[in-house]
Amino acid sequence: MVTTMNDALLLSRIQFGFTVSFHIIFPAFTIGLAAWLAVLEACHLATGRAVFRRLFDFWQRIFGIAFGLGVVSGIVMAFQFGTNWSVLARVTGPIQGPLLAYEAFTAFALEASFFGIMVFGRPRVSPAVYLFSCIMVALGTTLSAYWIMVNNSWMQAPTGYHMVNGVFVPDNWPAIVFSKVLWVRFPHMLLAAYLTSTFCVAATGAWYMLRRIYLEDARVMLRMALGLAAVLVPAQLFFGHLNGDYIHDLQPAKFAAVEGRWHDEQPASEVIVAWPDAAHERNLYAWSIPVLGSIVGSSNLTSKEIGLTDFPPKDRPPVLIPFMTFRIMVGCGILMLALAWVGGFFAFRPAMELRRWLLWPIFLGFPLGFIATLTGWMTAEIGRQPWVVYGLLRTSDAVTPFLKPGDVAETLIVLAAIYALIFVSGSFYIFRQLRRGPVEIVHGDQRTNPNRPMSLSGDSPGTGGPRNSPAE
Amino acid sequence: MITYFVLILAIGLFLYVLLDGFDLGVGMLFGLTRNENLRQQMLGAISPVWDGNETWLVLAGTILYAAFSAIYSILLSAFYIPLMMMLGALILRGVAFEFRYKTERGRWIWDTGFVGGSVLATFMQGATVGALVNGLPVANLQFQGTSMDWLTPFSALCGIGLCLGYALLGAAWLILKTEHEIRDRAYILLPWLMMAVLMFLGAAFVYATAIHLQVMRQWFDRPALIVFPALGAIGCAGLLYGMQARKDGLPFLSAAVIFLAAFGTMAASFWPYMLPYSITIEQAASPPSTLNFMFWGIGLIVFPLILIYNAGVYIVFHGKVDKHTQYH
Numbered sequence: 006m007v008t009t010m011n012d013a014l015l016l017s018r019i020q021f022g023f024t025v026s027f028h029i030i031f032p033a034f035t036i037g038l039a040a041w042l043a044v045l046e047a048c049h050l051a052t053g054r055a056v057f058r059r060l061f062d063f064w065q066r067i068f069g070i071a072f073g074l075g076v077v078s079g080i081v082m083a084f085q086f087g088t089n090w091s092v093l094a095r096v097t098g099p100i101q102g103p104l105l106a107y108e109a110f111t112a113f114a115l116e117a118s119f120f121g122i123m124v125f126g127r128p129r130v131s132p133a134v135y136l137f138s139c140i141m142v143a144l145g146t147t148l149s150a151y152w153i154m155v156n157n158s159w160m161q162a163p164t165g166y167h168m169v170n171g172v173f174v175p176d177n178w179p180a181i182v183f184s185k186v187l188w189v190r191f192p193h194m195l196l197a198a199y200l201t202s203t204f205c206v207a208a209t210g211a212w213y214m215l216r217r218i219y220l221e222d223a224r225v226m227l228r229m230a231l232g233l234a235a236v237l238v239p240a241q242l243f244f245g246h247l248n249g250d251y252i253h254d255l256q257p258a259k260f261a262a263v264e265g266r267w268h269d270e271q272p273a274s275e276v277i278v279a280w281p282d283a284a285h286e287r288n289l290y291a292w293s294i295p296v297l298g299s300i301v302g303s304s305n306l307t308s309k310e311i312g313l314t315d316f317p318p319k320d321r322p323p324v325l326i327p328f329m330t331f332r333i334m335v336g337c338g339i340l341m342l343a344l345a346w347v348g349g350f351f352a353f354r355p356a357m358e359l360r361r362w363l364l365w366p367i368f369l370g371f372p373l374g375f376i377a378t379l380t381g382w383m384t385a386e387i388g389r390q391p392w393v394v395y396g397l398l399r400t401s402d403a404v405t406p407f408l409k410p411g412d413v414a415e416t417l418i419v420l421a422a423i424y425a426l427i428f429v430s431g432s433f434y435i436f437r438q439l440r441r442g443p444v445e446i447v448h449g450d451q452r453t454n455p456n457r458p459m460s461l462s463g464d465s466p467g468t469g470g471p472r473n474s475p476a477e
Numbered sequence: 478m479i480t481y482f483v484l485i486l487a488i489g490l491f492l493y494v495l496l497d498g499f500d501l502g503v504g505m506l507f508g509l510t511r512n513e514n515l516r517q518q519m520l521g522a523i524s525p526v527w528d529g530n531e532t533w534l535v536l537a538g539t540i541l542y543a544a545f546s547a548i549y550s551i552l553l554s555a556f557y558i559p560l561m562m563m564l565g566a567l568i569l570r571g572v573a574f575e576f577r578y579k580t581e582r583g584r585w586i587w588d589t590g591f592v593g594g595s596v597l598a599t600f601m602q603g604a605t606v607g608a609l610v611n612g613l614p615v616a617n618l619q620f621q622g623t624s625m626d627w628l629t630p631f632s633a634l635c636g637i638g639l640c641l642g643y644a645l646l647g648a649a650w651l652i653l654k655t656e657h658e659i660r661d662r663a664y665i666l667l668p669w670l671m672m673a674v675l676m677f678l679g680a681a682f683v684y685a686t687a688i689h690l691q692v693m694r695q696w697f698d699r700p701a702l703i704v705f706p707a708l709g710a711i712g713c714a715g716l717l718y719g720m721q722a723r724k725d726g727l728p729f730l731s732a733a734v735i736f737l738a739a740f741g742t743m744a745a746s747f748w749p750y751m752l753p754y755s756i757t758i759e760q761a762a763s764p765p766s767t768l769n770f771m772f773w774g775i776g777l778i779v780f781p782l783i784l785i786y787n788a789g790v791y792i793v794f795h796g797k798v799d800k801h802t803q804y805h
Contacts, residue, residue, distance in 0.1 A: 073571075073572070073575065074572075076528070077567075077568045077571050077572060078568075080531075080534070080535055080564065080567070080568070081564050081568070083535055083538055083539060083542075084538065084553060084560055084561075084564060086542065086553075087542065087549050087550055087552070087553025087554060088553045088554060088556075088557045088560055088561065089554075089557075091550040091551070091553060091554035091619075091620075092550070094542065094546060094549055094550040094553070095546055095547050095549075095550035095551075095618060095619075097546075098542055098543065098546020098547070098549060098550065098763065099543075099546055099763040099764050099766070099767040100767070101542075102539065102542040102543030102544070102546050102549070102763065102767070103543040103767055103770050103771045103775075105539050105542060105543070106536075106539035106540055106542065106543040106771060106775055107771075107774060107775060108539075109532075109535050109536055109539045110536065110539070110774075110775050110779040110780070110783065111779060113532050113535075113536065113783060114779050114782055114783055114786065121790070169764070172546075172764075174764045174766060174767075175764070175766045175767055175770065176766055178766075178770050405554040405557070406619070407554075407620065407621075407622075407623070407624075408554070408557065408624070409623075409624055412557060412558060412624045415558075416557070416558070416561040416562075416565075419561070419562075419565050420561070420565060423565050423568055423569060427568065427569075427572050427576075430572070430576055430579075431572075434576075434579055
């Protein structure tokens with residue numbers, strides 16, 4: 006019975022981890038793209054340059070596919086709280102339920118309504134209204150992210166509640182929706198999304214330059230993306246540091262796991278690379294810098310930093326995964342900083358298309374944002390184990406108690422097969438768009454429906470190529 | 478306040494059943510022809526609205542989660558298998574709308590997913606409602622059964638019944654939105670579908686009364702509730718007249734009235750229980766601080782806004798689908 010329960014728990018965690026990881030790839034991409042589309046539209050209105058309009062139409066098609074995949078994969082999430090984590094749903098429902106409801110309602114009200122105008126409304130509304138709609142779509146995706154981050158931050162640092170019969174009853178909503186933790190985590194996520202998009206845009210520009218096509222479009226993409234990244238990456242590192250501070254103060258076990266610190270130290274050293282060995286509570290092949298751990302943890306030279314052995318084993322998170330994912334995330338951040346600064350410097354000088362030594366790394370850097378976002382979330386979510394509501398509700402107590410491992414395994418396989426199918430197809434359709442580039446093609450008869458997100462990629466065979474907007 | 482959220486939940490669920498009902502129905506009827514031209518017209522009749530329709534499922538789901546967490550927790554965990562199957566089916570069906578146009582060689586994959594997904598999702602929804610009517614063993618706000626309890630002859634009957642019902646809605650919608658061959662075929666299907674749905678509804682009601690004697694008492698205590706079956710009768714009359722007189726708008730309106738009648742009859746049979754005869758609405762409701770927080774944003778502003786917006790979309794896309802351009 007105990008093993009059955011543990012198997013169902015483990016499989017449920019894998020299932021949730023899998024679906025949520027799959028899902029986050031798309032919002033991480035589209036939140037930034039939506040904002041960028043609004044900027045492009047504004048630039049086009051302000052300058053009248055055709056390249057902005059061309060880029061807008063091009064990226065809107067890609068936005069459509071990614072947005073659609075994000076929507077369909079997000080629906081599953083809304084149900085999993087009840088199916089696999091029904092105890093969590095019951096005891097935290099009065100707090101998490103409204104937050105998810107606000108997410109669904111505001112996202113639907115803003116994104117769905119203005120998305121329609123953004124996609125097929127250009128001939129029907131004035132340029133100002135059109136720009137307004139683009140901004141509203143961007144605001145909608147941002148608000149979605151906001152509510153999700155409120156929800157997750159509440160689980161990381163619960164506040165504004167009291168307990169009644171084992172149920173979390175909210176008694177201070179302002180504390181929940183404006184929590185201090187949220188205001189370091191929401192910007193961190195938002196910047197992550199923006200950076201993910203900027204590096205995809207920059208990589209696309211670099212790709213065209215390497216292939217010596219669409220040079221004007223490529224130059225605009227490289228300049229806008231790398232210029233923005235040159236500012237945003239340092240900001241992101243700063244917010245990353247603030248995240249570290251809140252984890253240090255509120256989630257010391259997670260902090261110790263990420264740092265790979267097994268025993269108390271004063272002053273503490275900082276483990277740069279190592280292979281944490283949980284069985285013997287030590288690090289193998291460690292390379293550390295003395296005193297740096299105190300500086301990182303408490304911003305001074307002498308502080309005592311807590312080790313994992315201060316916590317009973319049942320309250321410790323797994324060490325290896327958060328330790329590694331954190332380092333991968335930071336590594337991506339440093340690579341992005343280098344690319345953004347060096348690339349940004351040269352992108353604004355002449356003859357960027359000749360600097361192939363630089364274009365190649367920028368092109369190959371397109372997954373950096375995705376990897377950093379995913380590993381960052383893994384650090385946050387695996388690092389907070391064994392808690393689902395930090396310090397209050399264990400993950401093992403939150404799972405649906407009568408769940409059978411076989412049932413979870415079956416649904417996991419089915420979901421994995423479906424997701425694999427749509428992910429591969431969707432990625433292929435996006436790739437086909439990217440390869441084709443911001444090309445202007447005359448009107449074909451439209452087989453696909455312009456009111457549907459995924460139809461934007463509209464290169465239906467025999468229908469005359471991508472949907473094209475009316476000539477300027 | 479609790480009643481207000483029951484109302485919002487009821488509106489949300491009914492709109493989901495009605496709206497996604499007709500496009501799931503069209504998805505099933507899509508499988509009856511292999512003619513690409515007809516298939517594209519059928520898709521054209523639902524593609525501007527289907528994703529908005531499906532969003533009502535998420536909206537109703539989150540309202541249930543927020544305002545009635547205990548019920549959400551019990552129902553979703555008890556119906557783990559059918560709900561997961563439904564979600565998988567809805568995803569396959571949703572991406573098929575667009576992906577089928579991205580390929581010719583692989584189109585059969587997406588078309589199979591579209592028809593199969595529509596049938597499977599509908600069957601699971603019907604079976605889930607059937608299992609709910611059957612009653613769930615619950616103690617301490619937790620489901621006490623096993624993961625396959627939902628599947629009984631009655632719930633399977635309900636699954637098939639809902640497939641017929643959605644097909645009825647779908648056929649009526651096609652009559653409203655198309656012309657010529659598709660409309661004519663839909664007119665031929667309509668009476669058969671209506672008869673099948675009525676037989677199913679009658680059988681389901683008799684069965685529910687047989688397993689829950691309380692259903693009878695509900696109706697004797699509140700004879701005014703007869704208004705719902707009466708509404709159903711009016712709907713059937715409208716449907717028959719619409720078929721006879723070939724008034725293209727009438728069948729869908731009448732089918733919607735029949736669904737409203739069935740929905741109301743079921744709600745009336747169980748009120749004030751949220752989970753038939755074990756948990757009442759009062760017991761299931763979230764604390765006032767939760768409901769208040771939702772009322773001032775979602776309840777007062779966003780929900781009405783979405784209703785207006787949704788109506789606007791249907792007004793924009795009113796009228797017959799053009800046979801040649803197929804999409805607006």
